[in-house]
Amino acid sequence: MASKPRVKVPKKAEKGEIITIKTLLSHKMESGQRKDKKGNKIPRKIINKFTCTFNGKMVFSCDLEPAISANPYFKFNARVDEPGTFEFTWVEDGGAVFSTKKKIRIG
Amino acid sequence: MGLRKMGPNKRNLAVGAVMALMTLGLGVAAQAQEMIRRIDNPPPGHPLPEIISGYEFRAPETQALQDDDFDNPGFLWVEQGEELWDEAEGKAGKSCADCHGDPAESMKTAGAEYPKWNEKLGKPINLEARINLCRTENMQAKPWKLESEQMLSMTSFVRTQARGVPVKVQIDGPMKPFFEKGKKLYYTRMGQLDMACANCHEDNYGKRIRSDMLSQGQINGFPTYRLKWQKVGSIHRRFKGCMKQVRAEPFKPGSDEFTALELYVAYRGTGLSVEAPAVRQ
Structure with a gap:
């Protein structure tokens, strides 16, 4: 199912505040270990990389492996020292990229 | 520990914890409305001594996943549905919204009332x-x-x-024979394991079946995001799974048999809040 990524970032924060970010992407995470009804291997198709940057600076990134279940969910913290934009990207096997942005204010 | 043995103190504690969270405003949007998950005095004639939502049988981690509308993966489908609501399709060029308007108003109780009698077909039909x-x-x-x-x-x-909204389905009038049919199915032993729905969900709820905790098989949370399925699924899909597990030949999803069973099982959960999309294991 192709739906928009869901991301939760507070609209504003105090300078230096540590905020919690949650992200959820709808994705099948086909592991490559399964076979279809005819016995043919279903090719692997997973999200293999997730990154979050703030004003171009890396905040959080990780590699995903086939054992991770469908609809990958991440929750992590970030310290906000200035207003700006969080950018989130998910990279799928084959190179397709899903991305979204969230702005945050200070004060 | 079996859920039935859970003392009143434990429950009060749990309620206290939820209240504390609410005061702190920690993302309990789902709980804005009071959810009825347990009824200690079912109406006369009800087959169960107490009516308990499947939520109460799940691990705290699974419950937490359901409680937060963001964490709850079922909302991926809810959001998709919201888009479809406004999408015009077919030769008439209409969308759901063209007839039903604001879903928050027009669909306020529909989810609690199905399966419902359909005059034209002369039988009850479910939401699907x-x-x-x-x-x-x-x-x-x-x-x-x-x-x-x-x-x-x-x-x-x-x-x-x-x-x-508390579940309330019509079971009298023209619905009566279908209700009786569903009830009969519920108590009929089937399959190689020779088991009826009641053998697990009435006689043994709150006990473990291998590593899993048996619930009352209530359907107030459907469509449910099941961790095993990694997606949401319908009531009939769940019925089919149960029948396969007792090694019976399942009825077809959407069949009159499953709709009658859905009606009867919905009645068994009379008064429980609709909690779709629930998260179960």
Whole structure:
């Protein structure tokens, strides 16, 4: 199912505040270990990389492996020292990229 | 520990914890409306001594996943359904919104009332069948396949509108024979394991079946995001799974048998809040 990524970032924060970010992407995470009804291997198709940057600076990134279940969910913290934009990207096997942005204010 | 043995102190503690969270405003949007998950005095004639939502049988981690609307993966389908609601389709060029307007108003209780009597067909139909009737008759569009992404999205969306509303299905009048049929199915032993629904969900709820905790098999949380399925699924899909597990030949999803059973099982959960999209293991 192709739906928009869901991301939760507070609209504003105090300078230096540590905020919690949650992200959820709808994705099948086909592991490559399964076979279809005819016995043919279903090719692997997973999200293999997730990154979050703030004003171009890396905040959080990780590699995903086939054992991770469908609809990958991440929750992590970030310290906000200035207003700006969080950018989130998910990279799928084959190179397709899903991305979204969230702005945050200070004060 | 069996859920039935849970003392009043424990429960009060749990309520206290929820209240504390609410005061702190820690993302308990789902709990804005009071959810009825346990009824200690079912109406006379009810087969169960107490009515308990499947939520109460799950691990705290699974419950937490359901409690937060963001964490709850079922909302991926709810959001998709929200988009479909406004999408015009078919020869009539209509969308759901053209007839039903604001879903928060028009679908406020629908999710708690199905299966419902359909005069034209002369039998009760469930929400899925109602949606497809709307599609074929009013929109002149193709019906959706059961368990398709669209159907799951729309049923999730519609039932979520009724979140918190107590389940109440009609069982008298023309519904009576279908109710009796569902009841009969519920108590009929089937399959190689020779088991009826009641053997697990009435006689042994709150006990473990290998590593899993048996619930009362209530359906107030459907469509449910099941961790095992890694997606939401319908009531009939769950029925089918149960029948396979007792090694019986399942009825077809959407069949009159499953709809009658759905009616009877919905009645067993009378008074529980609709909590779609629930998260179960």
